[in-house]
Amino acid sequence: MDLRHLSTFVAVAEEGSFSRAADRLRIAQSAVSRTIRDLERDLGRQLFDRSTHHVALTQAGHATLDSARAALAAVDTLRVTADDAGDCIRCPHDGQKNGLVEAF
Structure with a gap:
């Protein structure tokens, strides 16, 4: 499971539509x-009822x-904390910091 799974799950839940x-x-x-x-397989549970045109949890x-x-x-907070701490390892030339990797 990675952040992509979670962000996709939240998006479908909030939008009510794939x-x-x-x-x-x-x-x-x-x-x-x-x-x-894939997320449902990882969790061993069905997260959405797909029997209607509207997707329901x-x-x-x-x-x-x-x-x-x-x-x-929590990941967003981690990013802000890391950005505030400085010590950028690979900063682009414009001085902005790279984001964290999206998967664990």
Whole structure:
């Protein structure tokens, strides 16, 4: 599991649609579907009910959503903390710092 799985999960949950989540993330809908399927396999739980045109969270999806949001927020905090600390190893020529790797 990596941050891409979590950010895709949150996007689908918030958008209520795989296609709108794909637009939001600027990736193909098939990539969104594959990422969610991989996350569901990793967790051993179905996160979305896909039986209607509107995608709905399952009980497991509802239980997981707050933790996914918290994990993404923690990573954002980590990035800010690291940026504030300085000691840039590979800074672009314009002086901005590179972001952290998106996967663990």
